[in-house]
Amino acid sequence: MNYWLVKSEPFKYSWDQLEKDKQTFWDGVRNYQARNNLKAMQQGDLVLFYHSNEGLEVVGIAQVVKEHYQDPTTEDARWVVVDLAPYKKLKKSVTLEQIKADDRLQQIALVRQGRLSVMPLQKEEFDVILELSAG
């Protein structure tokens, strides 16, 4: 089991929208590093859902329900999507501020490489974020 974090601008695709849709394909990734991370996702992996631009917080946990396949929104064979479904909404969102303030989370790409939109997390890091959401 692997752990991930994905970013989405809430006015483009929000957590609420995901809950409403029950399932979505995660499209729009046009960055090789992010794409490689998508390809490494396995069914059942848990994915933290982060709102960028507005909110700036982790709002929920999604789950990979289908592994990567050709991005249906483009003919370009370089790009892939995965299917995500809502797994659990966080009781309390975890803000970027909290994440930046936690010594145990200084290595994650959210802090170190702001522009990456799909990133891997260590289990420990995933757990720390859940711990923060518990308050």
Added chain:
DNA sequence: GCCAACGTTGGC
């Protein structure tokens, strides 16, 4: 809305 960070493109 600005700007820093960083990825991509294209000329040489």
Added chain:
DNA sequence: GCCAACGTTGGC
């Protein structure tokens, strides 16, 4: 294959 120019992302 280097590097400058350019575009995009995302925090502030």
